[in-house]
Amino acid sequence: MHDPFLDDPFNFDDPEGDEMPWDESTKERKSLTLTDDGKVVITLKGGPGFEAPWIVIHAGSVDEAEDTLDEVYSKGLQHKVTKAAAAFSTGGSSGGRTASRSNPPGVASKTCQHGEMTYRTGTSAKGAWKAYFCPAEDKNEQCSPVWVK
Incomplete structure (x- = not known):
């Protein structure tokens, strides 16, 4: 009869009985080499809810990410994104406010x-x-x- 566990790829038993898979002392260590594909990603979320707008910054280095982040705040992008998200999600309406947005009949706008x-x-x-x-x-x-x- 054939042993179904003989060729088990998940069998961690060491035939010699002296090494376990988590024992790093006898294993060759591999070094990690970073390539130019490494990126810095910063995600700024405009609030705690799922509907809050996000600004996602992809940069090639920490310095580039810092420069981009400074530019986001100096140009007020976070305010523009929040305003655009509110207009987009409500179709340009009041965003759920209960107050009336139109003037009552016979009353001029101000x-x-x-x-x-x-x-x-x-x-x-x-x-x-x-x-x-x-x-x-x-x-x-x-x-x-x-x-x-």
């Missing part, structure tokens, strides 16, 4: 130095409110809200 202001309504502890808000993405650059009485 503008500020950043463009057409967004009309929103809501309820706070003081009661219902209505206001126009600046469209600037950067909160430090936003104009003051125009409250409707």
Whole structure:
């Protein structure tokens, strides 16, 4: 009868009984040689959720990656990518906000130095409110809200 385990490629038993597969002392060590194909990859994720935008940087060296990363931040690419991802994922809508984006019938739209202001309504502890808000993405650059009485 033929032994089915005789030619087993996963048989780690040493016929001599003195060496195990994890015993590195008797094995020849191979050196690792890096080629020009080695790359540095940096992934910047814009938030914790799966919908958050990513910026992926592929560079040929650490210095090139650092230069590219500096350029990403100096030109504000992370803000542009976030804004584009929000517009893309919502089809250009408010991104799930519950506030109304259109003016009520008979009410003219308002503008500020950043463009057409967004009309929103809501309820706070003081009661219902209505206001126009600046469209600037950067909160430090936003104009003051125009409250409707």
